[in-house]
Amino acid sequence: MKIHFSILLVFLFVFGNSQDKQQPDTFVKDNFIKKEMYIPMRDGVKLFTSVYIPKDISNKNKYPFLMQRTCYSIAPYGENEYRTKLGPNSYLMKDKYIFVFQDVRGRYMSEGTFTNMTPQVDHKTKKDIDESTDTYDTIEWLLKNIKDNNGKVGQYGTSYPGFYTAVGILAQHPALVASSPQAPISDFWNDDFLHNGRFMLAYFRTFPVFGVQKTKPENKAWYTDTMIKPTSEDGLKFYRDMGTLKDGYEKYYKDNFFMTEIMNHTNYDEFWQKKKSAASS
Numbered sequence: 001m002k003i004h005f006s007i008l009l010v011f012l013f014v015f016g017n018s019q020d021k022q023q024p025d026t027f028v029k030d031n032f033i034k035k036e037m038y039i040p041m042r043d044g045v046k047l048f049t050s051v052y053i054p055k056d057i058s059n060k061n062k063y064p065f066l067m068q069r070t071c072y073s074i075a076p077y078g079e080n081e082y083r084t085k086l087g088p089n090s091y092l093m094k095d096k097y098i099f100v101f102q103d104v105r106g107r108y109m110s111e112g113t114f115t116n117m118t119p120q121v122d123h124k125t126k127k128d129i130d131e132s133t134d135t136y137d138t139i140e141w142l143l144k145n146i147k148d149n150n151g152k153v154g155q156y157g158t159s160y161p162g163f164y165t166a167v168g169i170l171a172q173h174p175a176l177v178a179s180s181p182q183a184p185i186s187d188f189w190n191d192d193f194l195h196n197g198r199f200m201l202a203y204f205r206t207f208p209v210f211g212v213q214k215t216k217p218e219n220k221a222w223y224t225d226t227m228i229k230p231t232s233e234d235g236l237k238f239y240r241d242m243g244t245l246k247d248g249y250e251k252y253y254k255d256n257f258f259m260t261e262i263m264n265h266t267n268y269d270e271f272w273q274k275k276k277s278a279a280s281s
Contacts, residue, residue, distance in 0.1 A: 029082040031055055031096065036079050038111075039102070039141045041134055043127045047102055048109035048217070049138070050074050052086055054096040057148045064152040064177075065142055066097035069135065069164040073108045074101035077219040088156055088180075098149055100142060104164060105134060109217045116210055116258055117163060117188060119274035120170065135168035139175055154178035160185055189272040197268060199245055204228075211258030228252055 033053045038046035054063055066087055076083065086092075086099045093099075106114025118131045139153050153175045157165040162184030169179050190196055193203050205228050212223040232238055242248045246263070253259035265271045 025084045027093070028052065028084060028086055032082070032086070032099070034079050034082055036077070037145075039138050041105075041112075041129060041137045043129050045105060045110075045112040045129075047105060047111070047134065047138065048074070049100060049102045050077075051101075051142075051146060052083075052099040053146065054098065056096070057098075060148075061096075062148050062150040063096060063098045064150050064154060065100050065139075065146075066092060067100035067102070067138070067142075067153060067155045068157050068161055069102045069104050069131075069138070069155070069168070070157065070161045071104050071107045071114065071164075072160065073221075074103055075108075075219065077109065097154075098146060100138075102138060104131070105129075106213065108214075109219060111217075114213060116261075117185065117275040118167075120167065131164055131167045132170040132172075135164070135176075136171035136173045139171070139173045143175055151175055152177045154180070156180040156182070157184070158182040187272075187276045189268055189276065193262065197266070199262070201239060201245075204239075204248060207253055207256050207259045211253070211256035211260075213257065226256070 031054060033055055035051045035053065037049055037051070039049050040046050054061070057063065087097065103110040104114070105112035105118075120132065121128050121130045123133065135155070142153070143149060143151060153173070155165045155168050155176065156179070157163075159182075162181040163186065165179050165181035166184045166186070168176065169181075185192060188194055193200055208223040208226040209221075212226055214222045230238075231241070242251070249259055249263055261271070
């Protein structure tokens, strides 16, 4: 059953998108009840989670969970505010899983401190945490607190949510029977921001998204006031005027923790190696 469920999840993720536009915008609200809650992790931090439960669950139908964990917001927020689509495609949406969306640690409405590509840690104590333990604790809470589930969970995501899906496998929760990480980020030293340690200048303006901690729950992007304002339609002129990467850091990003990490770790040291091992385990 586990193999068949996994194959189905991957197949529908890849090939089901062509049907998405056939669903009316009210399908989700007509067929699901939305609940919002904070789920406690083992260290006491609470993660904000939205759960969409099929309305016909009262007819003694039981459904598996289909979960996505993300750093990119699970908007819209509010139990009366519904998404127009659920899951990676309309086939899965019509199958009426119990859909779960979660802001990861330190992002948007969740508590805690955000870490880019959280390294996997040795779980020497019950309070040692990483993304695998957050996944495990979330699943455990859902199984015990959302009624009429069938005891099975699938997780999916692309890019950064793909990373959370990949490391979620390391949770080894027995209820997690299917995972579909699509194009997950896996190595910032060789991928995206750095290529073999060479800084990718095209990413320079994206650092507010990944390098500004919030100080309170946020239902909108809190980092927009640190985005670099365009000074010219000529992007090349901007970088020529900026000077060196160090000049750009001093001018725009001295308070950006992610850019500071990059500037402080110019070699492939333990800092980068730990991040890669988390995604590659």
